[in-house]
Amino acid sequence: MHADGLKGATDEPGWEVDPDDDWGVAVVETVGRQLKLRREAVGMRVADFALAIGYGEDLVYKIEAGKRIPRQEYLDKSDEVLDAGGLISATWEDVKKVRYPKKVRELGKLEGQAVEIGGYECNIIAGLLQTPEHARAAIEAAQPPYSQDDVDRMVAGRMARQSVFERDPGPAISFVLEEAPLRRPLGGTMVWRRQLERLLEVGRLRNVTLQVMPTHREVHSGLDGRIELLKFADGTAVGRCDGVFNGRPVTDLKRLRVLELQYGTIRAQALPPGESLAFIEQLLGET
Missing domain, CATH: 1.10.260.40 (lambda repressor-like DNA-binding domains)
Structure with missing residues (x-):
C-alpha cells in the first residue's frame, strides 16, 4: 500500500x-x-x-x-x-x-471487576448502553464544544467500557432510564432508531435488567441526579450520586446505604422490566 x-x-x-x-x-x-x-x-x-x-x-x-x-x-x-x-x-x-481518557480507564477497570452494576440516568441514556453514533452525537452537543480529537477519544473510551457485556459469567447489571431521553431523536431518526434497538438487545440479556421511569410520575425519588453503584466479589462497594455527598464516590457502609435506598426506591417507582421493554418497542414503532 x-x-x-x-x-x-x-x-x-x-x-x-x-x-x-x-x-x-x-x-x-x-x-x-x-x-x-x-x-x-x-x-x-x-x-x-x-x-x-x-x-x-x-x-x-x-x-x-x-x-x-x-x-x-x-x-x-x-x-x-x-x-x-x-x-x-x-x-x-x-x-x-x-487512547481512552484517564477517568474512563479508571471507571472501566472498576466495572470490569464488579459483580453487580447499578445505574440511574436522568438526562441521557447510560454510557454503557449507547451506540457509537449516539455517543458521538451526545458528546458533540456539549458546550463549549470538545475538540475533534477529544470527541474521538471519548467515544472510543465509552465503547471500550461495553466489554463488560462480554464477560462470562457476566455481572448482574441494572439500569433505570428516564422516558424523556428515550424520546429525544439525538443524532437524527436513524441514529435514534438504532439506539432504541440497542436498548432492546441489551435489555433482553439474562444478566441485565432495564427499566424506564415514566415522565408522568407523581412521586419520584431520583431528583438528586444520576446514581452509580458498583459491588465487588470481596463484599466491598463504591457508589456515587450527583446531588448527594457532593457528588463524590463513597465506600463506607452508612453512605452506601443512603444511595442503595435511593436506587431501590427509584427502581420500585419505574416500570417493571417487561413493561419497560414493551414501552421501548412502542417508541421504536413510532419512529
Missing part, C-alpha cells in the same frame, strides 16, 4: 497523546523509544522504514518521539519489518488503553 494511504488512516483525530495523562505519556514515549532503537539497530533510516511499513515519514517521527499513539496495524507491521518476534505487537495491550 502506498505510504500516503495508511498515513491518512493513522493521522486522523483521536490518536494524539493527552499531555495531562502521565501514565499514557509514559507508555507512548516508551514504545516510541523502543521502536526507534530497534529501527536503528537494524540500520534502517526513517525514510526506508516508513516505505517498508507503508506509512509516512512524518508519522514515524511523531510516533518515535512519543507524540502520537500508534495504531495496532502500525505496531504489527513494525514488528514484521524489524523481525521483533511479536514483542512490538505485544505492546498494543498497553497502547490501546492510552
Whole structure:
C-alpha cells in the first residue's frame, strides 16, 4: 500500500497523546523509544522504514518521539519489518488503553471487576448502553464544544467500557432510564432508531435488567441526579450520586446505604422490566 494511504488512516483525530495523562505519556514515549532503537539497530533510516511499513515519514517521527499513539496495524507491521518476534505487537495491550481518557480507564477497570452494576440516568441514556453514533452525537452537543480529537477519544473510551457485556459469567447489571431521553431523536431518526434497538438487545440479556421511569410520575425519588453503584466479589462497594455527598464516590457502609435506598426506591417507582421493554418497542414503532 502506498505510504500516503495508511498515513491518512493513522493521522486522523483521536490518536494524539493527552499531555495531562502521565501514565499514557509514559507508555507512548516508551514504545516510541523502543521502536526507534530497534529501527536503528537494524540500520534502517526513517525514510526506508516508513516505505517498508507503508506509512509516512512524518508519522514515524511523531510516533518515535512519543507524540502520537500508534495504531495496532502500525505496531504489527513494525514488528514484521524489524523481525521483533511479536514483542512490538505485544505492546498494543498497553497502547490501546492510552487512547481512552484517564477517568474512563479508571471507571472501566472498576466495572470490569464488579459483580453487580447499578445505574440511574436522568438526562441521557447510560454510557454503557449507547451506540457509537449516539455517543458521538451526545458528546458533540456539549458546550463549549470538545475538540475533534477529544470527541474521538471519548467515544472510543465509552465503547471500550461495553466489554463488560462480554464477560462470562457476566455481572448482574441494572439500569433505570428516564422516558424523556428515550424520546429525544439525538443524532437524527436513524441514529435514534438504532439506539432504541440497542436498548432492546441489551435489555433482553439474562444478566441485565432495564427499566424506564415514566415522565408522568407523581412521586419520584431520583431528583438528586444520576446514581452509580458498583459491588465487588470481596463484599466491598463504591457508589456515587450527583446531588448527594457532593457528588463524590463513597465506600463506607452508612453512605452506601443512603444511595442503595435511593436506587431501590427509584427502581420500585419505574416500570417493571417487561413493561419497560414493551414501552421501548412502542417508541421504536413510532419512529
